[in-house]
Amino acid sequence: MLIVKEALSNILYNALTEAKKKGELKIKDEPLIVLEIPKDETKGDVATTVAMALAASEKKKPRDIAEIIVKHIKDEAGIIDKIDIAGPGFINFLLKNEYYHQILKQIDKEGKDYGSVDIGKGEKVQVEFVSANPTGPLHVGHGRGAAVGDALSNLLAAAGYDVTREFYINDAGRQVRLLAESSYCSCMGKPIPADGYHGAYIDEIAASAKTVISDIKKRIYAGPIDDKGAAAASQAISLNFPNVSFEESEAFFAWHSKKCLLEEIRKDLEDFGVRFDNWFSEQSLLNDSSVKKSIEELKERGFAYEKDDALWLRSTAFGDDKDRVVIKKDGSYTYLATDIAYHRNKLSRGFKSLINIWGADHHGYIPRVQAVIQAFGHPKDTLHVLLVQLVAVLRQGKPVPMSKRAGDFVTLREVVQEVGSDAARFFFLMRRSDSHLDFDLELAKKQSSENPVYYVQYAHARLCSVERQAEERGIKIPDADSVDFGLLKLPEERNMMKQLALYPITIEGAARALEPHRITFYLQNLAGLLHNYYFHHRIIIDDKPLTDARLVLMKGVRQVIKNALGILGISAPEKM
RNA sequence: GCCCCCGUAGCUCAGUUGGAUAGAGCAGCAGUUUCCUAAACUGUUGGCCGCACGUUCAAAUCGUGUCGGGGGCACCA
Numbered sequence: 001m002l003i004v005k006e007a008l009s010n011i012l013y014n015a016l017t018e019a020k021k022k023g024e025l026k027i028k029d030e031p032l033i034v035l036e037i038p039k040d041e042t043k044g045d046v047a048t049t050v051a052m053a054l055a056a057s058e059k060k061k062p063r064d065i066a067e068i069i070v071k072h073i074k075d076e077a078g079i080i081d082k083i084d085i086a087g088p089g090f091i092n093f094l095l096k097n098e099y100y101h102q103i104l105k106q107i108d109k110e111g112k113d114y115g116s117v118d119i120g121k122g123e124k125v126q127v128e129f130v131s132a133n134p135t136g137p138l139h140v141g142h143g144r145g146a147a148v149g150d151a152l153s154n155l156l157a158a159a160g161y162d163v164t165r166e167f168y169i170n171d172a173g174r175q176v177r178l179l180a181e182s183s184y185c186s187c188m189g190k191p192i193p194a195d196g197y198h199g200a201y202i203d204e205i206a207a208s209a210k211t212v213i214s215d216i217k218k219r220i221y222a223g224p225i226d227d228k229g230a231a232a233a234s235q236a237i238s239l240n241f242p243n244v245s246f247e248e249s250e251a252f253f254a255w256h257s258k259k260c261l262l263e264e265i266r267k268d269l270e271d272f273g274v275r276f277d278n279w280f281s282e283q284s285l286l287n288d289s290s291v292k293k294s295i296e297e298l299k300e301r302g303f304a305y306e307k308d309d310a311l312w313l314r315s316t317a318f319g320d321d322k323d324r325v326v327i328k329k330d331g332s333y334t335y336l337a338t339d340i341a342y343h344r345n346k347l348s349r350g351f352k353s354l355i356n357i358w359g360a361d362h363h364g365y366i367p368r369v370q371a372v373i374q375a376f377g378h379p380k381d382t383l384h385v386l387l388v389q390l391v392a393v394l395r396q397g398k399p400v401p402m403s404k405r406a407g408d409f410v411t412l413r414e415v416v417q418e419v420g421s422d423a424a425r426f427f428f429l430m431r432r433s434d435s436h437l438d439f440d441l442e443l444a445k446k447q448s449s450e451n452p453v454y455y456v457q458y459a460h461a462r463l464c465s466v467e468r469q470a471e472e473r474g475i476k477i478p479d480a481d482s483v484d485f486g487l488l489k490l491p492e493e494r495n496m497m498k499q500l501a502l503y504p505i506t507i508e509g510a511a512r513a514l515e516p517h518r519i520t521f522y523l524q525n526l527a528g529l530l531h532n533y534y535f536h537h538r539i540i541i542d543d544k545p546l547t548d549a550r551l552v553l554m555k556g557v558r559q560v561i562k563n564a565l566g567i568l569g570i571s572a573p574e575k576m
Numbered sequence: 577g578c579c580c581c582c583g584u585a586g587c588u589c590a591g592u593u594g595g596a597u598a599g600a601g602c603a604g605c606a607g608u609u610u611c612c613u614a615a616a617c618u619g620u621u622g623g624c625c626g627c628a629c630g631u632u633c634a635a636a637u638c639g640u641g642u643c644g645g646g647g648g649c650a651c652c653a
Contacts, residue, residue: 036592039599049595055633062633087596088633133653175653310651321579321649328651335653363580364648387581389646431589434581436646438588443602447615450602458615469612502592509592521590524600535608535617576615 015072044092051089062089100497101485107556108480120161129357131168134261143412147428151516154567159511172282180254285341294341303375315371360387419444426453459527463558464574483548
């Protein structure tokens with residue numbers, strides 16, 4: 001279909017040029033040739049709106065212009081079956097069936113690569129997502145961010161970008177100190193401060209802290225020890241349980257708690273099928289003084305200044321409402337300071353495009369980070385921020401109460417355990433990321449057509465079953481080159497082929513718009529066509545040539561379902 | 577008070593970046609299997625696209641205003 005679009009716009013371009021030469025059309029500025037796929041199938045396969053677009057400048061009726069254009073169309077490639085003019089001035093093209101047969105051959109040849117396009121041209125893109133504080137387990141909201149970020153990364157990779165997935169670890173500052181203090185208190189049997197972290201996981205961390213200390217003392221500790229760990233471990237050796245103050249043991253508890261939670265986060269994500277290329281520590285930006293250097297650079301560039309004993313970023317120069325503090329009066333950094341260093345670091349790694357996936361509550365932060373990008377001399381649209389709205393978990397149609405403060409929220413782990421990773425992912429990707437999502441646990445578990453996950457997966461399983469049946473009857477699944485597709489005469493068959501041809505276009509559109517949810521809609525449509533066809537027609541019949549053609553068509557549908565599910569990070573089961 | 581997002585069928589949401597008669601799922605109602613998996617299929621009910629102006633050949637889509645819902649406006653992270 002991509003090729004067809006190109007071919008058609010050439011044909012139209014030539015027709016316009018010809019009409020101009022003959023003096024039938026003036027054509028002052030070259031019109032943009034817009035091609036679209038009509039939602040109403042009876043209108044044709046592809047339509048163009050050029051005639052209407054030209055109406056104003058030509059001072060002619062759109063339909064008359066369309067007549068002139070059509071008169072000059074020369075279909076040298078022989079892809080057009082029928083052309084007609086309809087409505088206010090649409091030119092509709094019906095493509096030859098051979099074109100769709102060609103698609104089936106292409107799918108057969110390309111297999112898992114069918115649908116890949118090259119709009120990215122190998123450009124380096126970074127997608128940063130989840131980036132949770134290592135101060136507690138991941139909750140459903142993080143799960144949605146993870147599903148969106150991962151699917152988007154897959155999508156961009158399929159669209160020809162060189163994608164790097166990164167998790168930014170917010171491991172600096174107050175919250176880590178609080179975490180350390182919370183686990184210290186739990187370990188010592190002291191009450192956890194009110195603004196600290198509560199919940200059972202803190203007690204687990206405290207319990208394991210005791211074991212680690214004793215293991216280190218006995219020199220039998222087997223866990224990993226990095227630079228920070230070594231310092232913490234040596235401190236642990238000197239700890240004198242239970243008579244030790246938080247000040248004396250903070251380094252140890254910070255290191256240990258952080259390590260435990262990061263491991264847990266990593267595991268939660270892995271079980272959810274999400275892996276990162278890079279885990280980037282916020283603290284490292286402070287340790288290697290890149291925060292300091294970044295701020296120096298901003299000063300040199302004239303976008304940072306001192307006022308009221310504080311250092312400010314001149315973000316208003318780039319459209320922010322007000323300038324923002326980077327170094328506070330007391331000399332400490334704000335969160336923005338490390339973000340400045342982090343984004344400078346990202347830019348220095350040569351990414352052409354940065355995509356940050358944030359919770360919607362951070363949207364007020366976008367202008368200042370975009371200001372940072374520009375202050376370093378990069379165009380504003382280098383950075384794309386995708387906002388992910390909150391998830392409301394429903395049980396029996398009623399929202400499950402969540403309060404972060406009380407440490408009482410539905411974790412990603414719980415949801416994945418209850419409904420499975422596939423269903424969870426599909427649900428997270430069913431809506432545009434910036435709209436609210438109701439996650440119905442009962443629905444996600446339901447094994448019926450009400451549940452879109454199973455509806456789509458079942459389509460794949462059904463087709464696998466057909467292939468198994470065919471093999472049992474001694475029918476080999478034929479090659480696309482060896483069958484007569486002309487036998488596929490049913491409108492349902494043509495519709496399916498058309499839908500398959502649409503897949504690369506869907507990928508391209510979704511990638512350009514950074515909207516992975518479009519793939520879930522595409523899949524539901526394709527699965528719908530398949531189930532309908534399957535119910536009404538038999539694939540394996542006495543007519544061998546027709547059976548062969550149908551088997552190749554089914555193979556194509558199965559392949560595309562599998563490819564699309566792959567982008568969403570959802571499995572394509574062979575049996576259900 | 578200022579800024580951002582949302583407002584489309586009873587419910588949950590799509591709507592190909594401005595196109596033709598606005599779609600799907602669920603719920604409701606009525607049906608379908610001697611046959612490759614019924615985790616499936618068919619039919620049917622349901623709409624001032626929040627409201628009002630404007631931009632143009634054409635607006636659910638763009639602009640202004642307005643109402644309703646959510647969120648953000650820290651020398652917090």
